[in-house]
Amino acid sequence: xxxxxxxxxxxxxxxxxxxxxxxxxxxxxxxxxxxxxxxxxxxxxxxxxxxxxxxxxxxxxxxxxxxxxxxxxxxxxxxxxxxxxxxxxxxxxxxxxxxxxxxxxxxxxxxxxxxxxxxxxxxxxxxxxxxxxxxxxxxxxxxxxxxxxxxxxxxxxxxxxxxxxxxxxxxxxxxxxxxxxxxxxxxxxxxxxxxxxxxxxxxxxxxxxxxxxxxxxxxxxxxxxxxxxxxxxxxxxxxxxxxxxxxxxxxxxxxxxxxxxxxxxxxxxxxxxxxxxxxxxxxxxxxxxxxxxxxxxxxxxxxxxxxxxxxxxxxxxxxxxxxxxxxxxxxxxxxxxxxxxxxxxxxxxxxxxxxxxxxxxxxxxxxxxxxxxxxxxxxxxxxxxxxxxxxxxxxxxxxxxxxxxxxxxxxxxxxxxxxxxxxxxxxxxxxxxxxxxxxxxxxxxxxxxxxxxxxxxxxxxxxxxxxxxxxxxxxxxxxxxxxxxxxxxxxxxxxxxxxxxxxxxxxxxxxxxxxxxxxxxxxxxxxxxxxxxxxxxxxxxxxxxxxxxxxxxxxxxxxxxxxxxxxxxxxxxxxxxxxxxxxxxxxxxxxxxxxxxxxxxxxxxxxxxxxxxxxxxxxxxxxxxxxxxxxxxxxxxxxx
Amino acid sequence: xxxxxxxxxxxxxxxxxxxxxxxxxxxxxxxxxxxxxxxxxxxxxxxxxxxxxxxxxxxxxxxxxxxxxxxxxxxxxxxxxxxxxxxxxxxxxxxxxxxxxxxxxxxxxxxxxxxxxxxxxxxxxxxxxxxxxxxxxxxxxxxxxxxxxxxxxxxxxxxxxxxxxxxxxxxxxxxxxxxxxxx
Amino acid sequence: xxxxxxxxxxxxxxxxxxxxxxxxxxxxxxxxxxxxxxxxxxxxxxxxxxxxxxxxxxxxxxxxxxxxxxxxxxxxxxxxxxxxxxxxxxxxxxxxxxxxxxxxxxxxxxxxxx
Numbered sequence: 001x002x003x004x005x006x007x008x009x010x011x012x013x014x015x016x017x018x019x020x021x022x023x024x025x026x027x028x029x030x031x032x033x034x035x036x037x038x039x040x041x042x043x044x045x046x047x048x049x050x051x052x053x054x055x056x057x058x059x060x061x062x063x064x065x066x067x068x069x070x071x072x073x074x075x076x077x078x079x080x081x082x083x084x085x086x087x088x089x090x091x092x093x094x095x096x097x098x099x100x101x102x103x104x105x106x107x108x109x110x111x112x113x114x115x116x117x118x119x120x121x122x123x124x125x126x127x128x129x130x131x132x133x134x135x136x137x138x139x140x141x142x143x144x145x146x147x148x149x150x151x152x153x154x155x156x157x158x159x160x161x162x163x164x165x166x167x168x169x170x171x172x173x174x175x176x177x178x179x180x181x182x183x184x185x186x187x188x189x190x191x192x193x194x195x196x197x198x199x200x201x202x203x204x205x206x207x208x209x210x211x212x213x214x215x216x217x218x219x220x221x222x223x224x225x226x227x228x229x230x231x232x233x234x235x236x237x238x239x240x241x242x243x244x245x246x247x248x249x250x251x252x253x254x255x256x257x258x259x260x261x262x263x264x265x266x267x268x269x270x271x272x273x274x275x276x277x278x279x280x281x282x283x284x285x286x287x288x289x290x291x292x293x294x295x296x297x298x299x300x301x302x303x304x305x306x307x308x309x310x311x312x313x314x315x316x317x318x319x320x321x322x323x324x325x326x327x328x329x330x331x332x333x334x335x336x337x338x339x340x341x342x343x344x345x346x347x348x349x350x351x352x353x354x355x356x357x358x359x360x361x362x363x364x365x366x367x368x369x370x371x372x373x374x375x376x377x378x379x380x381x382x383x384x385x386x387x388x389x390x391x392x393x394x395x396x397x398x399x400x401x402x403x404x405x406x407x408x409x410x411x412x413x414x415x416x417x418x419x420x421x422x423x424x425x426x427x428x429x430x431x432x433x434x435x436x437x438x439x440x441x442x443x444x445x446x447x448x449x450x451x452x453x454x455x456x457x458x459x460x461x462x463x464x465x466x467x468x469x470x471x472x473x474x475x476x477x478x479x480x481x482x483x484x485x486x487x488x489x490x491x492x493x494x495x496x497x498x499x500x501x502x503x504x505x506x507x508x509x510x511x512x513x514x515x516x517x518x519x520x521x522x523x524x525x526x527x528x529x530x531x532x533x534x535x536x537x538x539x540x541x542x543x544x545x546x547x548x549x550x551x552x553x554x555x556x557x558x559x560x561x562x563x564x565x566x567x568x569x570x571x572x573x574x575x576x577x578x579x580x581x582x583x584x585x586x587x588x589x590x591x592x593x594x595x596x597x598x599x600x601x602x603x604x605x606x607x608x609x610x611x612x613x614x615x616x617x618x619x620x621x622x623x624x625x626x627x628x629x630x631x632x633x634x635x636x637x638x639x640x
Numbered sequence: 641x642x643x644x645x646x647x648x649x650x651x652x653x654x655x656x657x658x659x660x661x662x663x664x665x666x667x668x669x670x671x672x673x674x675x676x677x678x679x680x681x682x683x684x685x686x687x688x689x690x691x692x693x694x695x696x697x698x699x700x701x702x703x704x705x706x707x708x709x710x711x712x713x714x715x716x717x718x719x720x721x722x723x724x725x726x727x728x729x730x731x732x733x734x735x736x737x738x739x740x741x742x743x744x745x746x747x748x749x750x751x752x753x754x755x756x757x758x759x760x761x762x763x764x765x766x767x768x769x770x771x772x773x774x775x776x777x778x779x780x781x782x783x784x785x786x787x788x789x790x791x792x793x794x795x796x797x798x799x800x801x802x803x804x805x806x807x808x809x810x811x812x813x814x815x816x817x818x819x820x821x822x823x
Numbered sequence: 824x825x826x827x828x829x830x831x832x833x834x835x836x837x838x839x840x841x842x843x844x845x846x847x848x849x850x851x852x853x854x855x856x857x858x859x860x861x862x863x864x865x866x867x868x869x870x871x872x873x874x875x876x877x878x879x880x881x882x883x884x885x886x887x888x889x890x891x892x893x894x895x896x897x898x899x900x901x902x903x904x905x906x907x908x909x910x911x912x913x914x915x916x917x918x919x920x921x922x923x924x925x926x927x928x929x930x931x932x933x934x935x936x937x
Contacts, residue, residue: 603930606863610735610742610855617742620749627756644834651834655842662846662869666853671861671924678865681846685872688842689896692883697896701875704904705868716861716911720924728925730856739855743848750844754837775887787894799901806905810912817916 006056007069011087013053013097014136016046021129024122039125040112047108047132050101058094062495070215072142080207088142088214091495092350096139096282099357102480103274104132106473110365111266113469114372124164124264131157135275139282144193144212147283151189151243154276155182161271162263174259181256185246189283192239196224196290199236203227214286221289230294237297240287248280249331250338251308255553257331258315261323265368268323273330273364274357281337281353288346288498298342305338306433311550313440317447318546321378322367325448329404329441330360336418336437343430345421346498352418354492355403355410355485362477363400369393369470370452373463380448385457392471394453396478401449403481405442405519410485412516417489419515435518442522450530651691658684669729675713682706693775696784839880847873860917860924864910871903 020042061067072086089097108128115124134153141147159182163175193212201210204223212220225233244250249257260272271277284291284301291297309332316328333356340349370386370393371378387394403411415438422431457463548554600611658681665677682705689698730736788796830837846869853866875896882892921928 604926606731606855606857606926607735609851610739613739613746613851613855614742617745617749620746620753624749624752627753631756645832648832648834651838655838658842659845659849662849662853665865665869666849666857666862671859674862674865678868681869682872685876688839688876689879692839692879694879694883694893694896697875697879697893697900700897700900701872704900705872709868709904709907712907712911713861713865716914719915720861720918728858731858731927736856739852743852747844747848751841754840754844775883775890779888780890780893783888783890784894784897787889787891788897791891792894792898795898799898802902802905806909810909813912813916817919 004060004069006053007060007089008071010053010057010069010089010097010140011071013050013101014087014133014140016049017043017129017132017136020046021126021133024126024129036112036116036121039122040108043108043125043129044105044112046129047101047105050097050132050136051105054094054097054101057089058098061089061091061094062491065494068215070142070213075146081201081210082208083145083211084142084213085146086142087140089140090214092282092285093139095350095354095496096278097136099278099354100132100135100139100275103270103357103361103477104128104135106476107266107270107361107365110269110368110470110473111264113467114266114368115264118264120164124161127157127160127164128270131161131271131276135279138279142213142215144196144214147214147286148186148190148193151247151279151283152186154271154279155179155186155247158182158260158271158276161267162260164263164267168262171262174256174262178256178260181253182246185243185253188239188241188246189243192236192243195236195239196220199224199227217287218289221287221293224290225293233294234296237291237294238300241284241291241297241301244280244283244338245304246280247283248277248334248338249308250280250335251304251311254308254312254331255549255556258324258327258549261321261327265323265364265371268327269361269364269368272327273360277330277334278337278353278357281334281341281349284338284341285346285350288341292344292498298344300342302339302342302427302430305335305340305342306430306437307335308332309335309339309437310433310440313437313444314546315549316444317440318543319444320380322370322380322383322448322452323364323378325380325444326360326363326367329445332437332441333360333404336415336434339430339434340418340421343422343427344425345418347493347496348414348418348421350496351489351492352411352414354488355414355481358477358484359400359403359409359411359481362396362474362481363404365470365474365477366393366397366400369466369474372470373466374459375461375464377459380451382459383452383457384455384459385453386463387453389457389463390453390466393466393474396474397449397453399478399481401445403485404445405522406438406515407442407519407523409482411481413485413489415515416512417493435514438515439518439522442519443526446523446526447530450526455530647691651688654684654687654691658688667730671717671728672714675710675717679706679710693780695777696780836880836884839876843873843876843880846870846876858925858927860914860926860929863926864907864914867910868903868907871899871906875899 023042024039069089072084074082075085076083115121118124131154134150134157138147138150138154141150159175159179162178163172165171196212197210200212200220200223201207209216209220246253257272261268291301312328312332312335316325316332319325319328337349337352340352369390373390374383399409403409406412406415419431419434422434661677661680661684665674665681668674668677682701686698686701686706689701850866850869850873853869854863857863857866878892878896882890886892918924
């Protein structure tokens with residue numbers, strides 16, 4: 001049937017976007033490729049090629065369970081420590097590959113129309129290709145070191161794309177914020193990687209484990225757990241987790257994602273909802289054999305995930321910016337994935353990752369259409385009644401809302417899978433938290449839907465028509481959203497599992513009705529508040545807390561402005577008066593010396609004679625002392 | 641130990657005169673006085689030579705340093721006498737003090753080194769060694785002529801060549817000077 | 824006490840060396856501090872004389888038969904005479920140029936005066 005051709009040549013999938021990226025950049029540079037259509041076509045071709053290969057390898061893996069493919073070459077060799085770069089394909093990376101390439105393709109198609117009139121269209125597509133390259137490299141990394149390299153690369157391309165409109169101060173600030181927040185996590189990841197590598201190199205008998213290859217991650221987990229004491233193990237795990245937290249915008253570092261919405265909307269759809277932020281979840285899934293050895297670590301992941309899901313859902317309720325609602329929603333849903341992974345619902349978490357990628361990027365693309373047709377108006381208070389103007393967008397947005405609330409379509413399946421696992425593993429507390437999040441999710445999503453698409457239009461200008469390409473793109477994703485849940489649900493459980501999979505015990509509570517009813521409650525609340533004549537009431541304190549995002553941003557700003565700048569001022573003081581003083585002193589010394597020396601250059605031969613006399617005197621004095629020492633010691637040792 | 645008190649007195653007389661006149665020569669206000677003091681120093685040096693048994697050297701010293709060179713100096717002073725006055729004395733710029741200090745240290749350390757090196761020798765009594773064998777005048781001239789005409793004949797010839805060069809050089813310098821002034 | 828008296832009154836090599844050292848240092852001092860070029864030349868002659876005393880003293884004390892020191896002393900005197908003649912000739916030329924016997928008028932303008 002399907003040959004292993006696709007799997008064997010999977011590395012070309014990584015290299016093609018890189019080639020296109022270089023072509024665009026160098027072509028721009030040498031004025032070779034300037035046509036926007038050619039650029040867009042090349043990009044789409046490279047991604048389509050990726051889809052074909054991803055599909056081919058996915059189907060091949062479907063036929064050959066437990067098959068993994070690894071092809072590496074030596075990248076860096078230090079004595080017997082050898083870092084390999086290359087590709088590694090197993091079930092997880094095949095699924096991720098498919099998700100990344102399809103969403104990438106749709107978003108590129110969308111942005112070829114959406115961004116067409118932008119001045120920096122080629123630059124945008126170059127960045128998209130760079131991102132594509134790094135994301136695919138990340139997904140296909142065979143070991144933690146390559147993973148780290150591409151991890152940084154996606155961070156860099158995310159930085160470039162958030163700050164795409166760099167002339168806007170808010171955009172460039174948001175880019176900086178995202179980059180700095182990610183740096184914190186990347187630092188943890190790097191230290192953790194080096195620590196794991198160190199323990200493997202130092203204590204395990206197989207040197208090849210030192211690069212932390214994913215193919216033998218089970219052995220690494222066991223070794224690491226046995227070589228290290230409990231606190232060390234926990235510290236290493238937390239450091240590694242910090243990388244995931246930062247990339248996936250989890251609780252302490254979640255603030256960057258909402259600001260990242262300053263970038264173009266296709267970027268939000270591609271990077272900040274579907275692919276890059278999912279890399280954190282992906283890494284946790286990769287290193288799951290290590291984390292699962294410690295219950296504390298698993299609970300830590302779950303608690304952080306739940307906390308993020310709760311607070312971000314809470315923040316999303318009071319946002320007025322359409323894209324920020326979706327951004328907090330992303331953060332919240334990623335929190336649910338963390339919760340699922342931490343609570344042992346491995347399959348459910350990853351299934352939610354896949355389904356979420358489709359419907360969330362669709363929601364973003366819909367919001368992009370709305371914003372575009374309203375002439376860059378992002379505030380939902382100036383929208384309303386857009387269903388008449390943009391019927392297809394409204395339908396797609398509704399599909400996305402239903403899906404993300406867990407009422408219908410793919411979101412329903414994935415959420416139900418997570419909830420079932422939670423109940424099966426007796427994590428009732430997490431399940432309750434999950435349901436609260438589901439309630440809030442339904443509420444804020446339908447709030448945005450009702451405010452934007454129902455009611456009366458509150459804007460000033462008449463919305464303009466959308467184009468075929470944009471509609472086509474969101475339709476593809478809508479179809480994916482509808483189909484992907486029911487089609488792949490059964491197969492996914494077989495395909496992606498950890499260990500022996502979830503124990504199929506009896507269900508004593510059917511979570512189906514609970515989740516549906518909870519989500520319906522949210523829907524009705526939103527309908528009641530925002531689509532009827534009933535005036536929405538606000539509880540001032542809660543509203544204010546949510547609106548100000550628990551003052552976390554203010555707290556960070558306070559740290560950055562007050563604490564950090566105070567420390568900086570002290571440092572500057574020290575630098576100015578101590579360090580600089582030393583430098584100036586050194587300079588003054590030289591100046592003084594040169595002054596003295598220039599004074600000594602009198603041109604009078606008698607002066608020079610005097611210097612030689614002084615020097616001679618010094619020499620003879622030294623000679624005298626040396627002579628005395630020699631006599632002294634020779635008398636002592638010679639004994640007379 | 642027997643001390644030849646007469647010789648001691650002569651030595652100290654000459655040595656004291658020498659140092660005295662040397663200092664006088666340096667610190668004299670007038671260049672002519674300082675030249676006269678220098679002549680005295682040279683004569684005293686000739687005396688020291690004489691004590692040491694170098695009669696011929698003493699004679700040559702007197703002939704050259706005591707008479708010939710001072711005459712050259714006197715001629716130079718005569719050439720430049722209208723420009724000379726007391727203002728050109730000695731300098732009191734920092735180099736005076738530096739060199740004074742340096743020379744003092746040098747003096748002390750050299751004394752120390754000489755004394756120590758002498759005392760290190762196993763027969764340290766040679767500090768006080770006397771001129772046990774007085775020099776026979778006949779032997780001295782014999783040795784000198786052997787030195788000049790046998791051992792160091794090349795050096796002697798070179799010296800005569802050097803004198804020739806100097807005579808030619810000085811006249812050439814003056815010729816160049818005259819050629820320049822003619823232009 | 825007797826020893827010190829011996830050291831002072833019994834003239835040996837040490838005394839000559841001492842004398843030569845003092846004369847040499849006086850000559851050096853005079854070379855440095857004199858303003859008058861002629862006095863500098865005279866001081867140089869002092870130094871030559873001091874060296875000559877060393878030569879003759881060593882020869883007289885250790886080389887009674889061959890007397891190389893005496894021979895070299897004569898060479899030295901001759902060279903000193905040559906040197907003085909040459910120096911005076913150069914001095915004469917310099918004097919013709921600047922009409923001054925002050926050494927400080929012959930600084931090459933390098934830096935300030937010390």
